[in-house]
Amino acid sequence: MNPLVSETEVQTTAAVEPQPAEQAQPGLFRTVWRWHFYAGMFASPFLITLAVTGMLYIFSPEIGFYLHRDLVYVSPEGTRLPPSALLAAATTYAGQGEATELMALSEADRSVVVTVSDKEAKQKREIFLNPYDASVLGELDPKQDGVRNFFKVVLDIHRRLFIGTTGRVIIELVTCWGLLLFCTGLYLWWPRRREKVKGVWVPRLKGKSYMVLRDLHALGGVYLLPVLFLIVGTGMFYTVLWGRGAMAVSVVSHQGLDGLSAIAGGKGKQKSEEEKPAPPTEAQIDAVWEYASRTYPDRSLELVLGKSSAEKINVRAMNGHSTGTYGSYKYDNLMVDPAQTTLISNERLADHPAFWMHGWTYPLHVGSIGGPATKVIWFLACVVLAALPVTGLWMWWKRRPTGKSGFPRRREHRLPLWLTGAVILCCLFFPLAGISVVLALLVDLVWFRWIRNRSETPQSGSAA
Known part of the structure; x- marks a missing residue:
């Protein structure tokens, strides 16, 4: 929802038009923006896939009834x-x-x-x-x-990416990171000057193309954020790790540990040899x-x-x-x-x-909870969800310096204690996302130290 901008623009914006909230915690803002950027880079192709297949599946019963209307x-x-x-x-x-x-x-x-x-x-x-x-x-x-088989393919892509359990793991990971994108995007968009309307509450449709992209990216996500949270959040109940964990917790709370056999497969069905x-x-x-x-x-x-x-x-x-x-x-x-x-x-x-x-x-x-009206809203939310990665990557491509990646650099910054605690709780609540966060932090630390050591090491052949 926040533009995936280059670090150069953030510095320019902060210098030309400083905002009190950003001045108070500039490191926090940059850190959140950096996580938003990399989460978007990783999740974009999968989010687009989930959004498009979900968009198709929302009206699958109505489409099936219409195409088979002579029979139905x-x-x-x-x-x-x-x-x-x-x-x-x-x-x-x-x-x-x-x-x-x-x-x-x-x-x-x-x-x-x-x-x-x-x-x-x-x-x-x-x-x-x-x-x-x-x-x-x-x-x-x-x-x-053909209609039924088409939607079976759509559903298989939506749930498994056509690669079975591996696909389900990827989908769960992307779903977790999608929730992170929503949270970080909301923080980055959050208005820090109450009197500002354009670009915060109303999109600017005239001006530089980057500015138009930024507003459409931010406001499209913000206005449909509750629906997006519902779609992605409820999707967690159908994931391979967190979904089964939620079922296990529910079973234990109702039936104790003995009830877990229902999830593990329970008692196998035995075919009776007796006459029917x-x-x-x-x-x-x-x-x-x-x-x-x-x-x-x-x-x-x-x-x-x-x-x-x-x-x-x-x-x-x-x-x-x-x-x-x-x-x-x-x-x-x-x-x-x-x-x-x-x-x-x-x-x-x-x-x-x-x-x-x-x-x-x-x-x-x-989206069937409230009838056709909510299905239309859910459909629009899927359109926005598919467009958010596109506009975000488009902005990054337009703003990156010539000959450079435009990826945000890592800066040493100590996160507030409350945010560190919140991240730890989220990692525990979403264990698969927690594992990915730990791996990302390790890679980030190694990469950061390698870049820093490389910049501090004198070039060979330099004067003594």
Whole structure:
């Protein structure tokens, strides 16, 4: 948010137009600016990647619904048919295989999707039906769906950079340094003269190109800083080290040390050699579905026939980003007794000791927490996040002295005790970032001493 300026300009600005706060702690200002510069240099390509992929993914449900609108949208006419009729229509259309899932979104103008699995052909087909007359609208092969595969690639880049666990570690490190950039940028922007408006609160769009870049860089970040903090901060919950650590702390606080087995993998699922229980009847399915619809009238429902039997039927009630709904993410996994239409068990996301925070961290991360309006704001924040590294590097390139790197030099300066303590606490709270800070300080110290010794050593061949 603060321009990545050269040291020459900082000296010139301080000499021509000194500011009281900077005069009081000039070393601190230069130190913060230097960390902001190098953090930006390191994180820029990754921040741009995260911002662009996040920007694409924000509206992925809406884009998918639009591109498949012939399959997704229907005209609500009459009363919805029971699931048994829809399952029968889908299996008849498919010709072979068995229905394993039925998904019905909460909106009245949406189709119902029945997944038909053919074990012999090792293939799944998604059959889209009109829930009001059981007519087939079409089908999709999940593996051949171009829209779905595109967003899978986007998400894989966003989470792993296409390189698995190594990519997740890099993403976590960049996320931590992104928070550092926000904090240092806010400090560097902080107005030190109350009467100054242009360049502090209002961008100067006329004048030198560097000045325009500086204002767009600073103010774009400042005005969307709360949203950027939410996006990047909630992203920490899905990182490989800090995210798992947060889950472990939550589990221990709820269940003690014994609960950590849930994160470590828990008890492995053992395949039963016994015969499968009898499947539920059509009447049982319809009765359980009516019970779930009455209990969760505002949620999308999914009937999981692969885990259902005459003794218990599995229904999931959910709303969230994947279903194109807004607000906090809710997920209830129900097991219902079809004979008595009573609840056997309910695994609620909100009650899960490791994942309960997912109900609000994910909607805050993708912008679906407040509906389309917040998604638009989040989209703009991603645009700004992608532009900040570009404008910052652009400013550095324009202001660097000819033939020199323009990198800020290290100066001996003792940080205030409170800032040292804050840095140590942040390094402990974000351990991966802490390791990188220690390594950066060691490299910086070695490099600084090498440069100083080189400047103090007499050149060979000089006069005695």
